[in-house]
Amino acid sequence: xxxxELHPDLQRDGLHIGNFQLCRVLLINDSNYPWFVLIPxxxxxxxxxxxxxxxxxxxxxxxxxxSAAIMxxxxxxxxxxxxxxxxTPQLHIHHIVRFQSDPAWPAPIWGVLPLVPYSEQAxxxxxxxxxxxxxxxFSLATQGSSS
Numbered sequence: 001x002x003x004x005e006l007h008p009d010l011q012r013d014g015l016h017i018g019n020f021q022l023c024r025v026l027l028i029n030d031s032n033y034p035w036f037v038l039i040p041x042x043x044x045x046x047x048x049x050x051x052x053x054x055x056x057x058x059x060x061x062x063x064x065x066x067s068a069a070i071m072x073x074x075x076x077x078x079x080x081x082x083x084x085x086x087x088t089p090q091l092h093i094h095h096i097v098r099f100q101s102d103p104a105w106p107a108p109i110w111g112v113l114p115l116v117p118y119s120e121q122a123x124x125x126x127x128x129x130x131x132x133x134x135x136x137x138f139s140l141a142t143q144g145s146s147s
Contacts, residue, residue: 002044005043006090007088007090007092010039013028013030014026014028014029014037015028015123017036017127019041019141020062020065020066020137022040023040024038025138027126030115030117030118031117031119032103033104033109034076034096035097036094037092038062045091046085046090047083059093063095065137066095067095070095072133074097074129078098079095079096079097080094081095
């Protein structure tokens with residue numbers, strides 16, 4: 001069996017925030033939006049149908065818990081959850097907290113603004129939010145850990 005490897009696009013754009021039992025959680029390094037992806041750490045998966053029934057159920061349990069947490073932590077008005085994979089083929093589920101005041105509202109966020117990386121302070125603030133959250137079966141990544 002091959003080992004799990006994170007796709008280069010996700011390595012480039014994501015910052016490792018933490019892990020669930022099945023999924024790695026990345027913060028997309030774009031301070032325009034609270035934008036995360038959950039990536040099941042299963043080799044050679046491009047679609048949810050590539051997961052076993054047990055893995056599929058676990059993915060959606062983790063997605064649901066994470067969705068509730070980020071809506072609470074970021075005081076979101078709407079949550080966008082999507083698994084597209086047309087450009088980056090590795091299975092990854094976008095979780096984007098939306099606000100009527102965000103620059104892309106109500107359209108999708110893709111291509112509206114160039115990515116604006118987080119400042120070190122903003123990243124620390126986000127890590128502190130997750131450290132204080134009561135998010136079951138979630139372990140915060142150590143600061144400085146690679147994607």
